Amino acid sequence: MSEKDIFVLGIETSCDETAAAIVKNGREIIANVVASQMESHQRFGGVVPEIASRHHVEQITLVLEETMRRANMDVNELDAIAVTEGPGLVGALLIGVNAAKALAFAHRIPLVGVHHIAGHIYANRLVQEMKFPLLALVVSGGHTELVYMKEHGMFEVIGETRDDAAGEAYDKVARALQLPYPGGPHIDRLAKEGKPIIDLPRAWLEEGSYDFSFSGLKSAVINTLHNAKQRGETLRPEDMAASFQASVVEVLVEKTMQAAAHYGVKQILLAGGVAANEGLRTQLREQMKRLPEVELVIPPLSLCTDNAAMIAAAGTVLLQQGKRASMALNANPSLLL
Amino acid sequence: MKVLAIDTSTFVMGIAVVDGQVVKGEIITNLKKNHSIRVMPAIESLLQECDMSPKEIERIVVAKGPGSYTGVRIGVTIAKTLAWTLGISLIGVSSLEAMAASAKYFQGLVVPLMDARRGQIYTGLYKAEGGNIQSIVADQVILATDWANELKAYDEPILLVGNDSSLHEASFIQTLNRAVQVASFTLHNPRPSELAWLGMHREPEDIHTFVPNYIRLAEAEANWLARQQEGTEC
Numbered sequence A: 001m002s003e004k005d006i007f008v009l010g011i012e013t014s015c016d017e018t019a020a021a022i023v024k025n026g027r028e029i030i031a032n033v034v035a036s037q038m039e040s041h042q043r044f045g046g047v048v049p050e051i052a053s054r055h056h057v058e059q060i061t062l063v064l065e066e067t068m069r070r071a072n073m074d075v076n077e078l079d080a081i082a083v084t085e086g087p088g089l090v091g092a093l094l095i096g097v098n099a100a101k102a103l104a105f106a107h108r109i110p111l112v113g114v115h116h117i118a119g120h121i122y123a124n125r126l127v128q129e130m131k132f133p134l135l136a137l138v139v140s141g142g143h144t145e146l147v148y149m150k151e152h153g154m155f156e157v158i159g160e161t162r163d164d165a166a167g168e169a170y171d172k173v174a175r176a177l178q179l180p181y182p183g184g185p186h187i188d189r190l191a192k193e194g195k196p197i198i199d200l201p202r203a204w205l206e207e208g209s210y211d212f213s214f215s216g217l218k219s220a221v222i223n224t225l226h227n228a229k230q231r232g233e234t235l236r237p238e239d240m241a242a243s244f245q246a247s248v249v250e251v252l253v254e255k256t257m258q259a260a261a262h263y264g265v266k267q268i269l270l271a272g273g274v275a276a277n278e279g280l281r282t283q284l285r286e287q288m289k290r291l292p293e294v295e296l297v298i299p300p301l302s303l304c305t306d307n308a309a310m311i312a313a314a315g316t317v318l319l320q321q322g323k324r325a326s327m328a329l330n331a332n333p334s335l336l337l
Numbered sequence B: 001m002k003v004l005a006i007d008t009s010t011f012v013m014g015i016a017v018v019d020g021q022v023v024k025g026e027i028i029t030n031l032k033k034n035h036s037i038r039v040m041p042a043i044e045s046l047l048q049e050c051d052m053s054p055k056e057i058e059r060i061v062v063a064k065g066p067g068s069y070t071g072v073r074i075g076v077t078i079a080k081t082l083a084w085t086l087g088i089s090l091i092g093v094s095s096l097e098a099m100a101a102s103a104k105y106f107q108g109l110v111v112p113l114m115d116a117r118r119g120q121i122y123t124g125l126y127k128a129e130g131g132n133i134q135s136i137v138a139d140q141v142i143l144a145t146d147w148a149n150e151l152k153a154y155d156e157p158i159l160l161v162g163n164d165s166s167l168h169e170a171s172f173i174q175t176l177n178r179a180v181q182v183a184s185f186t187l188h189n190p191r192p193s194e195l196a197w198l199g200m201h202r203e204p205e206d207i208h209t210f211v212p213n214y215i216r217l218a219e220a221e222a223n224w225l226a227r228q229q230e231g232t233e234c
């Protein structure tokens, strides 16, 4: 390869992680730093936007410096700065966006705005080269989407949640089971010890739809717990966790399989924080036997949760496609993919 | 020394480039527009007008609050990142002090103020003397009516300054009578060149640990602390 290597610095501050990373050629992590605020938000039972923004200001230059130090690079050696411009918490996004603009301005290097979900999808490219067309199942605290990609940089949302995101349903059910925040990992752990013996609904929606709905399931869990309590019965939380998880996972996996077959994709990518869920990973691997010619890519846990390497990876592709942001780049909390 | 000053703590956006004893350029707007979209383009165009490259900047002075949380954070984030990446000094100056500096030739006490909702104001007390100002009472958030009462203890003339003066001047005039004046409206926008001037001879901050002076805790934090307090009292 005679082409020059491309180094992109990614910055991600859309929620409660202040993150920066340097990625080479969109595929190789040179440095990846994530400062999590999770502990700080735990006492509030969820992310408090104003507190998240305050932490980001405290952390931003520290995280940038640590990234440059680990990469043993100078900002002048970078080919571009890629930053999450949305969606997310606006006050939080603003810190990353303005830091990125200041860096790009100071060193006169290109600036690229990246959609957070595009980042999650491109986390997979840090593990395995993408093969198009592909289908990405994006599941996180804020998102549940099936994204079809015909080629690099082209995203078509073919299915999305009509109410709660899967991760949101996990957190709400965890609260009903009196598990600590964030609830997802606790339910996943409990589910392994229980049996899916409680009858809960699956929202398939209308024939051929790849959309999701989790609010009915969440309500069913809460009602079932409430009714059992009134009758003086005790349900094993392990069984409830297992039954809830089985319902979520079954719908997610089945719709993914149907869409993959319908679109004739070569790869299925799992993306987003809920991709860390053991139950989902296992079931997806199991069902992939139905599509032997399709490759399943699941990034390691550290790349499933919010990080900046994924933003740098997506930013590299956008940079190569000629996408540039100006100094007027803004945070957009409801940015569309 | 070439100084870049940034103030985004209220609706007023102020950017100044000061070179030694010369104010080379200033951009000041008082518009209900988004700072995030406008600040970096303003810095870019002002430096360009001044034929200055970012790498020539030797010091950044930023208004560190109080003010709009989001507004202050935008200015502080840009200032911290620029200072860190350019390897230059960073100075944080009170946004109220910068506002009071517009009245530094007043003989008496200067009360800069910003509306903080529900009858409250961000304010402080500064003494103006011979073109200098000095903090007498630290920046705080207080009910405008309470602050007017506290100011009765001072028997020097008082000047209110800041765009939100009109919202609260009645409380002060009622309580303090003729001892209080409101600055001309042309002095209300804080001047970023005054901010640069204030930051010129101060000790630099530690860039990494530098944060805005919000004055107030985040609401969730305050509520949480109050609950902890209740817990210990039981």
Ligand SMILES: [Zn+2]
Binding pocket: A116, A120, A140, A272, A273, A305, A306
């Ligand atoms: Zn995410």
